[in-house]
Amino acid sequence: MRRNDIRKKLNSLIKKYETTDPFELCIKMGIDLDYDDLKDGIMGYRVVLYRIPCIVLSNNNTDEENKDTCAHELGHHVCGHDTNVEKLKRSNRGFVSFGVEYEANSFMVDLLLINANLAEHPTRQHLLKHYKVPSWAERYVDWDYLQESADFNSFDSYY
Known part of the structure; x- marks a missing residue:
């Protein structure tokens, strides 16, 4: 699935x-959310x-x-991944350039940055910290898209 298609699905949801909270999205979409004492570094x-x-x-x-994990797993669901069990482990959070993990990570980052205006942050690092994008996921940020969609006429713009 292309990045723009992921973004379109996300915006439609x-x-x-009427929420950007991954937990609320799950509830409203009828996805059960459970918690368990997962071992072996499995986050969800x-x-x-x-x-x-x-x-x-x-x-x-x-x-x-x-x-973050909820948003990632929700990405698997929204992108229609048909494998039965998708799991996020602490050890497999590296950069992947294609496939189902790329799509789920892209969905997660786009959801975290859904209301981001690049013009309202003095640096990219400030934006990432403000929106709490985990450091392992920084490579999934679509900086070109954020630059194109930035509102430099915003009241809070630094430019």
């Missing part, structure tokens, strides 16, 4: 459900049982890690 996973989608998050994650 946000418009339909998505599974579909009897056509019922479910995202399981680790009790060992911080709140921010659970938000």
Whole structure:
């Protein structure tokens, strides 16, 4: 799936459900959210049982890690990945340039940055910190898109 298609699906969901919170999106989309004591560095996973989608998050994650993981797993669901179990582990959060993990990570980053205006931040690092994009996911940020969509006439613009 192309990045623009991922972004279109994301914007459609946000418009339909009127939220950018991944937990609320799951609830409104009928995706069960559960928590468990996951081992082996597993932060969360998505599974579909009897056509019922479910995202399981680790009790060992911080709140921010659970938000990121939920957004990532929601990306698998929204992008229509048909593998039954998608899991995010602490050890596999590196950069992937294609495939289902690329799409899920792109969805996650686009969701985290959905209301970002590049013009309102003095540096890229400031924007990433403000929107709490995890350092491992920085390579998924579409800087060209953020530059093109920046509102330099914004009241809070630095430029």
